[in-house]
Amino acid sequence: MRLRSGQAGALFVLAAFFLLLPQFVTSSYWLGLWTLTLFYALLGQSWNLLGGYGGQVSFGHAVFFGTGAYVSAVLQVKFGFNAWAGAAVAVAAGGLVGAFLGAVSFRYGLRGSYFALVTLAFAEVFRVLVNSWELTGSGFGMLIPLRPGAAHLQFTDRTWFYYLILALLAAACALVWWIERSRFGAYLVAVRENEDAAQALGIDCFRVKVVAITLSGALASVAGVFYVQYFLFVDSHIGYGPAMSVNALLAPLIGGAGTLFGPLIGAVALGALSELTTLALGKTPGVNLLAFGVLLLVILRFLPNGLMGLFRGRA
Amino acid sequence: MLADPVFLLAVAFNGLTVGAIYALVALGLALIYGVLHIINFAHGSLLMLALYAAFFLFTLGGVDPYVAVLALAPGFFVFGYLLQRFVIAPISFGRDTNVLLVTLGLSIIFDNLALYLWTSTTRTINVPYAQTYVDIGVTAVALPRLVALGAALLVGVAFWLLMTRTDLGKAIRAVARERQGARIVGISVEHIFAVSFGLGTAVVALAACLLLPTFYVTPTVGYAFVLIAFTTVVLGGMGSFIGALLGGLLLGVVEAFSGVLLGESLGQIGIFLIFILVLLFRPTGFFGQRVA
Numbered sequence: 001m002r003l004r005s006g007q008a009g010a011l012f013v014l015a016a017f018f019l020l021l022p023q024f025v026t027s028s029y030w031l032g033l034w035t036l037t038l039f040y041a042l043l044g045q046s047w048n049l050l051g052g053y054g055g056q057v058s059f060g061h062a063v064f065f066g067t068g069a070y071v072s073a074v075l076q077v078k079f080g081f082n083a084w085a086g087a088a089v090a091v092a093a094g095g096l097v098g099a100f101l102g103a104v105s106f107r108y109g110l111r112g113s114y115f116a117l118v119t120l121a122f123a124e125v126f127r128v129l130v131n132s133w134e135l136t137g138s139g140f141g142m143l144i145p146l147r148p149g150a151a152h153l154q155f156t157d158r159t160w161f162y163y164l165i166l167a168l169l170a171a172a173c174a175l176v177w178w179i180e181r182s183r184f185g186a187y188l189v190a191v192r193e194n195e196d197a198a199q200a201l202g203i204d205c206f207r208v209k210v211v212a213i214t215l216s217g218a219l220a221s222v223a224g225v226f227y228v229q230y231f232l233f234v235d236s237h238i239g240y241g242p243a244m245s246v247n248a249l250l251a252p253l254i255g256g257a258g259t260l261f262g263p264l265i266g267a268v269a270l271g272a273l274s275e276l277t278t279l280a281l282g283k284t285p286g287v288n289l290l291a292f293g294v295l296l297l298v299i300l301r302f303l304p305n306g307l308m309g310l311f312r313g314r315a
Numbered sequence: 316m317l318a319d320p321v322f323l324l325a326v327a328f329n330g331l332t333v334g335a336i337y338a339l340v341a342l343g344l345a346l347i348y349g350v351l352h353i354i355n356f357a358h359g360s361l362l363m364l365a366l367y368a369a370f371f372l373f374t375l376g377g378v379d380p381y382v383a384v385l386a387l388a389p390g391f392f393v394f395g396y397l398l399q400r401f402v403i404a405p406i407s408f409g410r411d412t413n414v415l416l417v418t419l420g421l422s423i424i425f426d427n428l429a430l431y432l433w434t435s436t437t438r439t440i441n442v443p444y445a446q447t448y449v450d451i452g453v454t455a456v457a458l459p460r461l462v463a464l465g466a467a468l469l470v471g472v473a474f475w476l477l478m479t480r481t482d483l484g485k486a487i488r489a490v491a492r493e494r495q496g497a498r499i500v501g502i503s504v505e506h507i508f509a510v511s512f513g514l515g516t517a518v519v520a521l522a523a524c525l526l527l528p529t530f531y532v533t534p535t536v537g538y539a540f541v542l543i544a545f546t547t548v549v550l551g552g553m554g555s556f557i558g559a560l561l562g563g564l565l566l567g568v569v570e571a572f573s574g575v576l577l578g579e580s581l582g583q584i585g586i587f588l589i590f591i592l593v594l595l596f597r598p599t600g601f602f603g604q605r606v607a
Contacts, residue, residue, distance in 0.1 A: 057415065108598075125591070290431060
């Protein structure tokens with residue numbers, strides 16, 4: 001389990017860049033943008049684990065994101081939990097929802113497009129539920145009271161949020177890196193490449209997929225917890241709406257699905273594209289996503305391995 | 316209230332007229348699925364575009380939606396044909412999940428293009444006959460809804476005739492059943508794929524024209540329909556027209572009753588639950604053959 005020299009070099013440059021970034025980026029606008037970019041990279045990494053490595057394309061990753069966000073919000077607001085304790089329960093809940101969703105859909109043999117649609121339908125079910133349930137704030141959403149301090153997982157100095165999401169993303173990447181090199185990771189890729197052959201070789205495909213979706217769900221709910229602490233608000237559209245599901249898959253697909261740094265590169269590319277379109281066409285709603293959609297089609301057509309494919313071709 | 320048979324019939328009939336639109340949207344999706352074996356995620360967005368087209372034809376050109384359909388259906392046929400032939404097919408390289416992602420990309424593009432060009436304002440048109448109610452005994456129904464119900468049944472019959480009585484239908488069925496074989500006997504598979512996609516898109520344009528008089532249009536309206544259409548198609552059996560028709564009508568009724576029982580907000584859950592349950596326990600639907 002060692003890094004190749006090229007990877008070690010890249011990792012060193014990346015780490016130095018992101019650790020030192022707040023030294024150079026002092027405007028709160030740009031720091032906020034980088035914080036959100038890393039947030040999308042984390043969300044994308046969670047999708048990548050299941051969709052990129054395992055080949056189980058999810059169209060409803062919001063179901064995990066929203067669970068993380070809502071569980072931590074409800075526990076804090078309605079049950080007086082400490083933010084850290086709420087976060088722990090929320091991440092466990094995200095994993096649990098993943099395990100349940102995976103157990104149900106993989107048990108009944110859902111694959112490919114059918115699996116994608118079922119995850120979307122689950123996200124919609126959750127969206128309708130939290131939108132009608134009083135405990136989850138129904139149509140109004142959940143507002144977290146402002147309580148600055150590390151003990152409450154809130155920071156007045158936004159730089160700390162940047163370092164928090166950086167640490168979370170680094171941990172997620174370390175997990176994926178470790179999985180990539182583990183026996184489990186090899187099983188996961190085997191399931192993606194040819195499930196029948198993997199099964200024939202004695203791999204318990206069902207178990208592999210359920211473990212993958214559980215981990216993926218837990219990671220996405222970490223992103224959900226971060227979102228709630230950062231914005232102190234979540235409602236049914238933010239939490240379980242289709243936009244977050246799309247966000248989860250865009251970064252890894254554009255950066256390179258099934259690669260360690262794909263989600264990060266994709267998130268940075270999308271962030272840059274978003275700024276460029278705003279610069280060129282003004283801050284009109286829809287313009288950013290319009291550009292994202294076009295980029296997705298271009299990538300699918302010309303770079304099926306995402307932006308990472310550009311590097312890999314030469315390595 | 317629930318024991319009152321007149322009330323129950325009224326709810327059921329109302330659901331039926333909503334279901335007719337679902338059935339129409341789903342018919343197009345069923346055709347595309349049945350022939351190309353792809354899931355067209357952009358289907359709802361195409362409906363949204365057709366709604367805007369009908370809206371602008373009415374507000375800018377004064378063309379009634381029922382007249383506009385004569386132009387929109389052929390127009391959307393061509394649009395769908397070109398989309399499949401020159402965008403979806405080349406980009407997806409014929410792989411299943413790729414098609415799903417390409418059509419997702421298209422729906423993102425269409426939805427946000429609409430948002431950019433026409434803003435998120437909810438738009439409706441005002442036609443005189445929308446306020447005309449027809450008394451059918453148990454309840455009074457808005458005329459456009461009765462028209463939609465009739466049209467859905469007619470289109471169902473027309474599709475059936477097209478598929479069974481014409482050479483084109485024969486070719487479509489041949490491609491759906493056995494791609495390679497169809498190619499060998501001289502059928503252009505790419506052409507038939509695109510024709511099927513075009514037909515599916517044309518039906519969506521028809522549905523839009525029937526829907527607009529009693530409905531509204533926003534850039535995100537397609538998303539609400541896309542899951543309903545998938546549910547309909549899955550429920551009826553992938554690729555089955557009669558299944559899509561009955562599935563759509565049934566879903567309309569289910570939605571009407573779950574709305575009455577659970578309230579408007581929670582009532583939407585019925586359709587998604589049906590979708591999940593059917594996919595899990597009866598992926599062949601009620602009229603389809605085993606697929607996955």
